[in-house]
Amino acid sequence: MSDPLLQVDDLHVHFPAGGRAVGGKRNPVRAVDGISFSIERGRTLGLVGESGCGKSTTGLSILRLVEPTSGTVTFDGTDLGNLGRKDLRRFRRRAAMIFQDPYASLDPRRTVGDAIGEALDIHDLHQGRQARATRVAELLERVGLHPDTGSRYPHEFSGGQRQRVGIARALAVEPDFLVCDEPIAALDVSIQAQVLNLLAELQDELQLTYLFIAHDLAAVQHVSDRIAVMYLGRIVEEGDRRDVITDPQHPYTRALLSAVPVPDPVAERQRSRVELVGDVPSPMNPPSGCRFRTRCPRVFEACGRIDPDLIPVGGGEGSVGGGHTAACLLHGEVGQPVERSEHPDANEIEAGLDGALPNR
Amino acid sequence: MSIDRPSGDVVLSVRDLEVSFATRRGRADVVRGLDYDLRRGETLALVGESGSGKSVSTMALTKLIPIPPGRVTGTAMLDGQDLIAMSERDLLAVRGRRIGFVFQDPMTSLNPVHPIGRQLTEGMRHHLGISESDARDRAVDLLRKVGIPAAEKRLDDYPHQFSGGMRQRVVIAIGLSCDPQVLIADEATTALDVTTQAQIIELVNQLQDELGMAVIWITHDLGVVAGIADRVMVMYAGEIVEEADVDELFADPRHPYTVGLLKSLPVLGAFDRDELAAIPGLPPAPTDLPAGCAFHPRCAYRDDERCVSERPPLREVGGDAGSGHRIRSFYEVAEDDRRAAATAGIAAPEHREEDAS
Structure with a gap:
């Protein structure tokens, strides 16, 4: 029934740390530290999290723009880890990327038509100069720009228009899959909606599959079918967008949702924010056990020892495609969060949890 | 409240x-x-x-x-x-x-x-x-x-x-x-x-x-x-286009630009996968401001006379005189549109209510 276009299993991306520590080697930066997920054909997975959680690195490593340290990425049945240079190039025709900053991702000295046409050249996607120009004009028009604007330079465009150029360039290779990394974060409010609408339109029309990476939960909810929440290199919760937003099961997801300001002063005054204590720990030296425990409002002793896996929670069916999972010891028994305050006998709870959870 | x-x-x-x-x-x-x-x-x-x-x-x-x-x-x-x-x-x-x-x-x-x-x-x-x-x-x-x-x-x-x-x-x-x-x-x-x-x-x-x-x-x-x-001034092209107390601005916005902004926001907890109501076009460059109302090229309410030729003054609107609710526009947004914008922000996720209690 489920038909994933992309399947990621136990992906790790570690970067060697710069400099030299006293008395030996430094720990590597564990930017992505063992994540698994899949995206069905024609669907959107939203990847949210705060800066430094590893969401952009995840996107880059799927396209092998950054080499994964370990783990497998399977695209349409092919293990990307085994691809040689030639096959990798062929893969890159099917997967493209839209970057955050359309100012930085376009060469200021080349016309936008050239920027788009380069992708066609590399992949031999046109016959002759005339065909190339026609195709560039077509792409420009498709993203809502005037077809004659190909001869202009990036500085002649506004931020939103530049992002449209970025999208046209990604579409040039006729991909099946797009990684959109914060595609609206640099845009003005009134322009963000235009770009989100364009992405939705293109998805419908071209049956695209998206990995939508952003920190803006409202935008992610709007474009995604499913949402994965990342914290310090791990996915802590994943599920249907409706489940994750209205029935968050991981304390971090709850904290994140409660911190999002909503454009309603009455609601803003009434609600209390789940305040997180402290800062995100260093990905070079993540906490033992649950990585969120140093900031978690509902931490108990076992959290320091057990590194929780994603387990089914809430009302999700528990299948790969339809389930709702969270990585938290509060969910020792499906759908029954155990609160420390409600259970003074912490040892007993821990014993129960130890049995219920697969240890790492 | x-x-x-x-x-x-x-x-x-x-x-x-x-x-x-x-x-x-x-x-x-x-x-x-x-x-x-x-x-x-x-x-x-x-x-x-x-x-x-x-x-x-x-x-x-x-x-x-x-x-x-x-x-x-x-x-x-x-x-x-x-x-x-x-x-x-x-x-x-x-x-x-x-x-x-x-x-x-x-x-x-x-x-x-x-x-x-x-x-x-x-x-x-x-x-x-x-x-x-x-x-x-x-x-x-x-x-x-x-x-x-x-x-x-x-x-x-x-x-x-x-x-x-x-x-x-x-x-x-x-x-x-x-x-x-x-x-x-x-x-x-x-x-x-x-x-x-x-x-x-x-x-x-x-x-x-x-x-x-x-x-x-x-x-x-x-x-x-x-x-x-406490109070909000919405600016567009170098002018105040709407000014009001914060509650009034979000509950009863009157300027087409403010309403447009509110309606273009994706809202947490609203799952109807409609298109976002984007404001068409781009803000003008300060070296090349349009004649008349600066917002008119993007405005759904404009007429083709006054709006394109005359700069609208900042004027008092709303029920209470002296509430300080002002807009710079010849036209106010129709009531049902205003209501749509005002309620756009209220569909908050369920768990919020739980947290607030």
Whole structure:
């Protein structure tokens, strides 16, 4: 029934740390530290999290723009880890990327038509100069720009228009899959909606599959079918967008949702924010056990020892495609969060949890 | 349910503020006639998109823009003194003393080669003429006040030893160090993660209750406005296009641009996968403003006579006379559209109610 276009299993991306520590080697930066997920054909997975959680690195490593340290990425049945240079190039025709900053991702000295046409050249996607120009004009028009604007330079465009150029360039290779990394974060409010609408339109029309990476939960909810929440290199919760937003099961997801300001002063005054204590720990030296425990409002002793896996929670069916999972010891028994305050006998709870959870 | 309108004395009174720059493409009119009063204890939010003039209009108050090519006219009375007419020398005694600043990016507003203690005490020693040891004592108090743990131990730490949120707390402490009458916060939480942003907003609200200063909060984020402002001015192309108390602005917006902004936002907890109601087109360049109403090329309500030829005045709207709800438009948004925009923000996720109880 489920038909994933992309399947990621136990992906790790570690970067060697710069400099030299006293008395030996430094720990590597564990930017992505063992994540698994899949995206069905024609669907959107939203990847949210705060800066430094590893969401952009995840996107880059799927396209092998950054080499994964370990783990497998399977695209349409092919293990990307085994691809040689030639096959990798062929893969890159099917997967493209839209970057955050359309100012930085376009060469200021080349016309936008050239920027788009380069992708066609590399992949031999046109016959002759005339065909190339026609195709560039077509792409420009498709993203809502005037077809004659190909001869202009990036500085002649506004931020939103530049992002449209970025999208046209990604579409040039006729991909099946797009990684959109914060595609609206640099845009003005009134322009963000235009770009989100364009992405939705293109998805419908071209049956695209998206990995939508952003920190803006409202935008992610709007474009995604499913949402994965990342914290310090791990996915802590994943599920249907409706489940994750209205029935968050991981304390971090709850904290994140409660911190999002909503454009309603009455609601803003009434609600209390789940305040997180402290800062995100260093990905070079993540906490033992649950990585969120140093900031978690509902931490108990076992959290320091057990590194929780994603387990089914809430009302999700528990299948790969339809389930709702969270990585938290509060969910020792499906759908029954155990609160420390409600259970003074912490040892007993821990014993129960130890049995219920697969240890790492 | 509405909060009390701050009735404190007017601290800052701005009239006819205009800022223009000489550019190669001609004169850029960036701020075009701003009028407002800021009261003690009040938070006034300036909302608008990039280029709307919100930052420049506040930078111009203390001439933090280069002149020339900039040109500033109008008046800005702070306690009976006109800042715009003031000499550079006198302004030195205003900046950082009577008007405090918090800018967007704490990594660039702090000096990386000096410990934060020195950056905190510098202004106090200069403006308040106090001794180094008194200034350090005050600095420790300030750091405690903005929620930095082990404050006395951290005075000699450098900016890179703090996280982004902690750095912004330091910058706020500097902004508050000389007890300013007005604190100008320019996108002060934009560079921060949402959980950190929530902490900073709580902090500023709480400090304001404690210290009673007036705050001008500049942001593009309507959610942040809802959480922090008493009064809101929406800016577009260098003008105020709508001004109202925060509750009224979100419950009963009247200007087509404000309504457009509210309706274009994706809302957490609203799952109907409709298209977002985007505002078509782009904001105008300040060197090339349209005739008539600056918003008319993007406006669904425009007519083809007055709107394209005549600049609309800022006029009072709404039921209560004297509520201070003003818009700069010949037309008000129809009632059902207003209601759609007002309810757009209310579909909050279910767990919120749980948390609030």
